Amino acid sequence: MAQASRVLTFSLCLLCLACGGPATGARHGGQAGQPPEVTAETFHEVERAYWRMEPDDPSRVAWRDALVRHLSRESEDILEGGDYDAVVEHLADLAGLLTPADVGEGRVPAEVAPLARWVVERGSPRGDEGRVMGALLLLHAIGEEGSEAEREQVARWGRDARAGIENPLERYGDLIQVWEQHEEIAPAPEVLTTLARLYVEQRDALIGAFGPEGQGSRTPGRLSFQQLRLAPLLVQRAPLDVAAVYLRHGDLERAIEHVERMGDQSGVEQRLLQLLESARENNDRGATSLSELAQGFVRARPNVSEAxxxxxxxxxxDDARFPVCLARVALEQSEVGAATAWYAEAVQLAPDDREVYDEALGQLDTMMEEGLFEADVSQSRVIARHALEILEERQRRWPDRAPSVDRSEILLQLGRAEMSAGNVAEARERLEASLAADETREAHVQLGLLLARVGQGDEAARHLRAALDLVQETGAEGAAARAELLEQLGDAQRIAGEQRQAERMYRQSLALWNDLIEQVRGPRRSVVEVRRGVLHSRLGNTEAAMEAFGHAMDAAPSWREPYAAILAHLVVSQPNLELAQQVLRRANYQLTLEPQWKVYFALWVQAIAARAASEPEREVGVLLRELSNGDGWSARLAAYARGELPYGQLVEAADDDGERTEAAFYEGTRRLGAGDVAGARELFQSVLESGMVSFYEYAMAQELLVALPSAEGTVAEQ
Structure with missing residues (x-):
């Protein structure tokens, strides 16, 4: 066993060093029956059950097709986006659910056809041989006539075009890369055979030119020094490459068969065969060898390790090592929901192994710091559910040893995700549960901000006062925390109708920021100046506000945040079109400002002009015209802002609640400028009903509704 294990360390070195070479919940077993409905929240559970099925399980194809149908819901949007790499990646994701026999025997779901046709059409002019061949083979498996002949033509052209290349590294390196890309899209048995044969032919050609250890003279192709160093590594790595072709599909038997055929040219073959033979055993020794094989491929070829x-x-x-392995691979692929689910399963299998719990919770802690709960609320719920299961079981078993993450933090992060998704009731429930688990300042702040957004100013103020009481930092850090909270408390009191109390909080906050301003240097000073500007504006100090806003832009000219904060405030405060246009001009000087933010900034200037009963300068229209080309949401917003896209069509183009919320807000500002106060009020109210409390447009609609007169007439100034 010790001798067999050593090959893994060696194989890992070979796979990594030769990177310049080619190819750089519910548990089901047996017959699982019909698959359940696949949703965003159940996808990983169903997928895990699918990977537990044997390839010949009669139910497997039905489960596979259910997963494919779910993933295919994104196909139309991805195709409309027109990003070649994104389409190829999506097609590869669908193909990843196929077995080699599925492709070889024509069991390919029809949902892949539009993607495959698109790749053929767009990939052929690009010369993307491998992916085009893969797409053609999928179409042939689905039953489209002519695709197989076309694939053979592409394959023959590829071989003929490289036949005259004397340098074996270049000739086989190109071919192997093409066939690896082919295999990723359509892993038919014949494709695997071709790929394995190419690895062997490359090895034999290199041995013929240099000998097994790289000795000998250069070939007529004149290899570079780097290629001369690479050649012996590729010779030694060849058995691992051949094995990987079949191990990527979990086919241990064919991996053994093809490595045996290679003979023992480098010495690696026999050591690898020992490990493969050992992994074939149905006992603990077999499980250990299989786990070692997976570890050997995890860094250089994670897809092989995963298989x-x-x-x-x-x-x-019942062996926890394999769910842990799959969790680690999922993390490498940024599939956090899948990773957490696999960790939860590993904990069930190894309930007394505290290292498994701590690894899972440690990874979760790191992922929370990176904002894992922000992207998809459905996945966030799944992650939180599994994380809480792991945490609760760990605390039950080892109550005296603190974990790296606690219940309150998980619920806080989930509450934030619900807020971002516009789920107000769910967000409040999660944040209150977080406070029940542990009364933290951040949970009070988030709940206070949520309540303020939905108009519950008094309740929001209570939580923000509690957050103030929990500020423990001293010095500048503590002063900044208190200044921020005092401003937020003032906003909550203003929403509650306590204007005098609000102004008192604003003055206290401003005093703290004024004391801090000389202690802050560099771009961070812009944060302080923005807050000073907003507070001066709230207190009616217009000149001081304009001065502070100017200093903020000077302090961080390449940061987006100061421009966004200033313009968003100007939308809802006393209209100052001249300053707004100046901010937009300065923002557009920055080469790093993303196009979508230029669109939003221009729309905000238009909103300010509408409130001022004026017209923005010509440059705003020119900017919007430049940004209106394309099919993306920001391009549609720009076209709408120029009057080229009617509001109804803009709403039809919106893909989600967030985009519909934005459309309603900007139509509301347009109607406000046209004097349709009732129409503006109705649209702003619909924005609040959306629940998208984390959006700029929501906060601005909330402020503008307060500023609207009770009857149609001029817009009240704040």
Missing amino acids: ICRLGIRRFP
């Missing part, structure tokens, strides 16, 4: 671990969960369903 080996999927084989492991089928063969050794």
Whole structure:
């Protein structure tokens, strides 16, 4: 066993060093029956059950097709986006659910056809041989006539075009890369055979030119010094490459068969065969060898490691090493929901292994710091559910040893995700549960901000006062925290109708920021100046506000945040079109400002002009014209702002509640400028009903509704 294990360390070195070479919940077993409905929240659970099925399970294809249908819901949007790499990646995701036999025997779901046709059409002019061949093979498997002949033509052209290349590294390197890309899209048995044969032919050609250790003279192709160093590594790595072709599909038997055929040219073959033969055993020794194989590929070829671990969960369903392996691979692929689910399963299998709990919770802590709960609320719920299961079981078993993350933090992060998704009731429930688990300042702040956004100023103020009481920092850090909270408390009191109390909080906050301003240097000074500007504006000090806003832009000219904060405030405060246009001009000087933000900034200037009963300068229209080309949401907003896209069509183009919220807000500002106060009020109210409390447009609609007169007439100044 010790001798067999050493090959893994060696294989890992070879795979990494030769990177310049080619190819750089519910548990089901047996017959699982019909698949459940696949949703965003159940996808990973169904997928995990799918990977536990044997390839010949009669139910497997039905489960596969259910997963494919779910993933295919994104196909139309991805195709409309027109990003070649994104389409190829999506097609590869769907193809990843296929077995080699599925492709070889024509069991390919029809949902892949539009993607495959698109790749053929767009990939052929690009010379993307491998992916075009893969797409053609999928179409052939679906039953489209002519696609197989076209694929053979592409394959023959590829071989013929490289036949005259004397340098074996270049000739086989190109071919192997093409066929690896082919295999990623359509892993038919014949494709695997071709790819394995190419690795062997490359090895033999290199041995013929240099000998097994790289000795000998250069070939007529004149290899570079780097290629001369690479050649012996590729010779030694060849058995691992051949094995990987089949291990990527969990086919241990064919991996053994093809490595045996290679003979023992480098010495690696026999050591690898020992490990592969050992992994074939249905006992603890076999499980250990299979786990070692997976570890050997995890860094250089994570997809192979993943497939080996999927084989492991089928063969050794009670061994926690394989779910842990799959969790680690999922993390490498940024599939956080899948990773957390696999960790939860590993904990069930190894309930007394505290290292498994701590690894899972440690990874969760790191992911929370990176904002994992921000992207998809459905996945955030799944992650939180599994994380809480792991945490609660750990605390039950080891109550005296503190974990790296606690219940309150998980619920706080989930509450934020619900806020971002516009789920106000769910967000409040999660944040209140977080406070019940541990009364933290951040949970009070988030709940206070949420309540203020939905108009519950008194309740919001209570939580923000509690957050103030929990400020423990001293010096500048503590003063900044109190200044921020005092401003937020003032906003809550203003929403509650306590204007005098609000102004008192604003003055206290401004005093703290004034004391801090000389202690802050560099771009961070812009944060202080923006807050000073907003507070001066709230207190009616217009000149001081304009001066502070100017200093903020000077302090961080390349940061987006100061421009966004200033313009968003100007939308809802006393209209100052001249200053707004100046901010927009300065923002557009920055080469790093994303196009979508230029659109939003221009729309905000238009809103300010509408409130001022004026017209923005010509440059605003020119900017919007430049940004209106394209199919993306920001381009549609720009076209709408120029009057080229009617509001109804803009709403039809919106893909989600966030985009519909934005459309309603900007139509509301347009109607406000046209004197349709009732129409503006109705649209602003619809923005608040959306629940998208984290959006700029929501906060601005809330402020503008207060500023609207009770009857149609002029807009009240704040």
